[in-house]
Amino acid sequence: MDPISEAFESHRVRLRAVAHRVLGSHADAEDVVQEAWLRLSRQDTGTIDNLGGWLTTVVGRISLDVLRSGRSRPQVGLDDQGPEFTVVLDDAPAPEELVELGDSVGLALLTVLDSLRPDERLAFVLHDVFAVPHAEIGTILGKSADATKMLTSRARRKVRNVQGGEPPVGTVRQQREVVHAFLAAARDGQFERLLEVLHPEVKFTVHTPQGQFVTLGATEVATRARVAGGAAHGRTATVNGRPGVISWKEDGTPASVLAFTVVDGRITEVTAVIDPAELALMELPAPA
The missing domain is CATH 1.20.140.160 (PhyR, sigma-like (SL) domain)
Incomplete structure (x- = not known):
């Protein structure tokens, strides 16, 4: 090239x-x-x-x-x-990195x-x-x-x-701190800490080969996150302007992509893609 x-x-x-x-x-x-x-x-x-x-x-x-x-x-x-x-x-590397995104x-x-x-x-x-x-x-x-x-x-x-009003604004750094707290709590199985960073009406959507599945509510999402805490071992990324995480399998192929919406210091929505067909279309970078 x-x-x-x-x-x-x-x-x-x-x-x-x-x-x-x-x-x-x-x-x-x-x-x-x-x-x-x-x-x-x-x-x-x-x-x-x-x-x-x-x-x-x-x-x-x-x-x-x-x-x-x-x-x-x-x-x-x-x-x-x-x-x-x-x-x-x-x-x-990004000469004009996306900074201070505020509301996604x-x-x-x-x-x-x-x-x-x-x-x-x-x-x-x-x-x-x-x-x-x-x-x-x-x-x-x-x-x-x-x-x-x-x-x-x-x-x-x-x-x-x-x-209908002032959009919630937070810097990328502030949003990242909330996501990092969520991932750490998921990794360590800290159920109460997960509830602290999740909005009571949080929506968790998973893209699978069988279709999309939605989980609603902090308790249900926290339970799933605590069981699947391995996502904390991925690398942080920006996904459609939102804080996210990419994880890979041992052979270097993508395992999942997570994207988080953070409003007023709490996670209101999580999107997880684990469908290999969708992951293959994302042009994801290779693991370092």
């Missing part, structure tokens, strides 16, 4: 995540990333000082064009809840984002989800940093109004 292709591939997962958050469609996100690659292949790379920033700008502009043209609508049906997961190991952007928020104008949606996603500075977003929108900041603020207010 040539150096330019290799450099682009190192950004692909993040670029796909950006495009998907903006457009709400995995298929459209793939198209946008492919178009970004074509533009990079035609660009004199010697003129690019920051490849990650350049690619984010290009993906943002293409996504904005798609939104404005009406070619894309958020796809939040059951088909979009399948094996479409974006997984990045926490210690994997899942299927419900994709629906909320549909209430925003294209420029508001792009500004909100890039700034509040991917921590892109307002000045960089402004270059995509053709606005000043101050004007972009106002645009993001207006979008944020609209999102809160549609959601």
Whole structure:
């Protein structure tokens, strides 16, 4: 693989995540990333000082064009809840690492984002989800940093109004601490500690070869977690913008992927994928 292709591939997962958050469609996100690659292949790379920033700008502009043209609508049906997961190991190199994510952007928020104008949606996603500075977003929108900041603020207010109030916010570090406490309690079989970090109405969804199975309630989830505490021996990752864990079998093949939703210091939802067919579609990294 040539150096330019290799450099682009190192950004692909993040670029796909950006495009998907903006457009709400995995298929459209793939198209946008492919178009970004074509533009990079035609660009004199010697003129690019920051490849990650350049690619984010290009993906943002293409996504904005798609939104404005009406070619894309958020796809939040059951088909979009399948094996479409974006997984990045926490210690994997990422020049523009996803930081300060706040409330995770899942299927419900994709629906909320549909209430925003294209420029508001792009500004909100890039700034509040991917921590892109307002000045960089402004270059995509053709606005000043101050004007972009106002645009993001207006979008944020609209999102809160549609959601019915202030969305719960927590930094990645704070969310990780809750997840680590859960994993440690599961590993050590500390039932009471598990109940402390689980919301009373927590939802636990498991993707298996036989289908999806749902467990509701802290007591039931804590019982299952205590029995299956081996997940604590995996590696932490970011799964669809949420804190997660990947574990592997002894032969190096993926065993499971867990994703957690944390609200106000408690886990409200856990998604576990143990279906080998779904895991094979995730393009998971190999264990270190």
